[in-house]
Amino acid sequence: MTLKGLGGTSYPPRDDAKKERGIRGLLRKASVSIKSKTQRRHSHAVESRPSTSYSPWLNRLRGAASFNRHPVFPSDYDYESAVDSCTELMSPIPGYGDAPPIIPIGSGGAAARATAAAQNEYFVRHRQFLSADERFGDHESGIGIAMSPSESASSYPDPAISRVDFISVLPVELSIQILAHVDHVTLYNTSLVSKSWARVSRSQHVWREAFLREKSKTYAMSTPVQPGTMLGVPPTRPDNNWKELYRARQELEDNWRHGRAEPVYLNGHLDSIYCVQFDEFKIITGSRDKTIRVWDMKTYTCSLIIGPPDVVQSSSLMTAPDGTPHHYATLPDQSRQTQYNPEAVSFPIHHNKSILCLQYDENILVTGSSDSTCIVYDIKNGYQPIRRLQHHTAAVLDLAFDERYIVTCSKDVSICVWDRETGNLLKQLRGHTGPVNAVQMRGNTIVSCSGDFTVKLWNIDTGKNIREFSGHTKGLACSQFSDDSRFIASAGNDKIIRIWDANTGECLQNIAAHDNLVRSLHIDSVSGRLISGSYDQDIKVFEMETGRLLLDFPKWHSSWVLGAKSDYRRIISTGQDPKILIMDFGLNVEGIDMLESK
Structure with a gap:
């Protein structure tokens, strides 16, 4: 059967074509074999040297050998002189030009295989000295090398492929899509290639994708950081300069790595x-002065004081006996910023004793006090109290x-669960044998720690204790739950921070952290940083995954550290000294406010 093309030309079927190519290959090999036999008899005279048309190639080979590039030829081989036909060849000699390689005499098939290997090695080592034409111009000679340019290209990829300027070849839209998948270091480098590369690498889409891909990663959250959630990823607005956002975030993270924080102290509490x-x-x-205070983060001013009548009406609330105002900020340059x-x-609903704990969201603020009660405030209505939660018989500690x-916990060794909407007490959990000093919740699970040395997990729906974590040797003061409920951190009077697997109860890290009681812990579930504050007056930052100490800020407070929390930009801590310490890692970063969720 034959196939006919245009004009009636007949073509053999595909199988026949394969046979023809196979026959031609056998004939070619036979001719090479015959030629090689002839040359072994006669080609060791001077006349059998390569023709002058291959002299550039030969010169390159001489140059390669002269630089001791582990030549394939034996070290004592004379490239210039003829080889005596009577001399037994002990090493294989690669062929020149059309000539086949010279096989050592008297070694049979092993010698032929060794010669083929030497020929291949020779071309691999010295192909960089050849032009593309020289590399693929010889279609007949050589054992074990490509017989055609296409076969050679598959064996030795053309290096020009890796140098294709896809920015100039592809449509801009496709180039942008490609660059959107590279990291920021590569993006910065592409801008140095040429003007066209710089233009494409400045695309806001490219930097937007890089920012959202790399800066939304989290350590212990169930989802990536969502834009506009006050976690360092701003809302996706049309006017965002994503390259500048990336630069600001990168500089901020570099400050965290090197501990470059600027301190601001807020004064006012008594x-x-x-x-x-x-x-x-x-x-x-x-x-402890019985007040709740609201501070403006931008101006470092106190905007509101909430307290019992005898406190807020006292003349000492605003000024010291010498007439100097209580409310001011001490800036990094030690200058004082006064305020009105x-x-x-x-x-009518207020606390009469120390404010020991609080939490707020966008709608409500809840505070707990030494007076054994909690108060719920309406933030959107000027912090007006909504109701009081009253059932504990001792101080509400957290x-x-x-x-x-x-959920509230108390010195009365119990935990109370309240309905947020109505304020009704739903259940009281008992199981600890000492004061319950800290409590947190994720979903329907509560984690608590106590002066009885233990950490416990509770199911809110059933009120049952579902797991206990034992290992601390003294009373616990603080515990934290990661955002995805995988990790629990706990610490207290034994000066050790333990990080637990919440699902298995296994202790993952045992960190000898401080020289005194560890009073405060905070897990940053985005970065994986763990912030601790201690009675030794130190604030430290640890890596959750390894327990490695990242940063140490000793004696930034003049007394015990009682609370320390962080976000993507700051650590804010409080202590026995009536000052609020803001450790701002972004204060000197240009454009840092662009990262905010306005």
């Missing part, structure tokens, strides 16, 4: 500050809430 929470715009603190007197209010429940 006694120990037990608790603190903050976001990009405000800080809320609670103190903040608004001070008292409501609290946490979500959209369904408010």
Whole structure:
């Protein structure tokens, strides 16, 4: 059967074509074999040297040999003189030009195989000295090398392929899609290649994809960071300069790595500050002076004081006996920023003792006190109190809430679960034998720690203790739950921080952290950093995964550290000295405010 093409030309079928190519290959090999036999008899005379048309190639070979590039030829081989036909050849000699390689005499098939290997090695080592034409111009000679340019290209990829300027060849849209998958170092380098590469590498789409891909990664969260959630990833607005955003974030992270933080101290409280929470715009603190204070993060001013009537009406609330104002900020250059007197209010529902704990979201603030009660405030209505939660018989030491429940723990060794919407007490959990000093919740699970040396997990729905973590040798003061509920950190009077697997109960890290009681812990589930504050007056930053100490800030407080929390930019801590310490890693970063969730 034959195939006919245009004009009636007949072509053999595909199988026949293969046979023809196979026959031609056999004939070619036979001719090479015959030629090689003839040359072994007669070609060792001077006349059998390569023709002058291959002299450039030969010169390159001589140059390669002269640089001791592990030549394939034997070291005593004379490239210039003829080889005596009577001399037994002990080493294989690669062929020149059309000539086949010379096989050593008297070694049979092994010698032929050795010669083929030498020929291949020779071409691999010295092909960089040949032009593309010289590399693929010889279609007949050589054992074990490509018989055609296409076969040679498959064996030795053309290096020109890796040098294709795809920016100039492809449409801009496709080039941008390609660059959107590379890291920031590569993007910076591409801008140095040429003007056209620089133009494409400046694309906002490229930097947007790089930022959202690399800066939304998390260590212990169930999802990547969502834009606009006050975690260092701003909302995706049309006017965002994503390259500048990336630069600012990169510089901020570099400051974290090297501990370059600028301190700002906020003054105003009259006694120990037990608790603190903050976001990009405000800080809320609670103190032994019975007040709750709201601070503006931008201006470092106190905007509101909430307390009992006898406190807010006292002349000592605003100024010291010498007439100097209490409320001011000490900046990194030690200059003082004074302010006007903040608004001070008292409501019918208020605390009469120390504010020991607090938590807020966008709608409510909840505080716990030494007076054994909690108060719920409406933030959007000027922090007006909504209700009081009252059931504990001793000081409320810590609290946490979500959209369904408010959970409180007390010195009375119990945990109470309240309905957030109504304030009704749903259940009281008992199991600890000492004061319950800290509590947190994730989903329907509560983690608590106590002066009885233990950490416990509870199921909110059943009220049952589902797991206990034992290992601490003294009473515990603080515990933390990672955002994805995988890890628990705990610490206390044994000066050790333990990190637990919440699912198995295994102790993953055992960190000898401080020289005194560890009073405060905070897990940053985005970065994997663990912040600790201690009675030894130190604030430290550890790597959750390894337990490695990353940063140490000794004696930045003049007394015990009572609370320390962090976000993507700052560590804010409070202590027995009535000052709020803001350790700002982004204060000197140009454009840092672009990262905020405005």
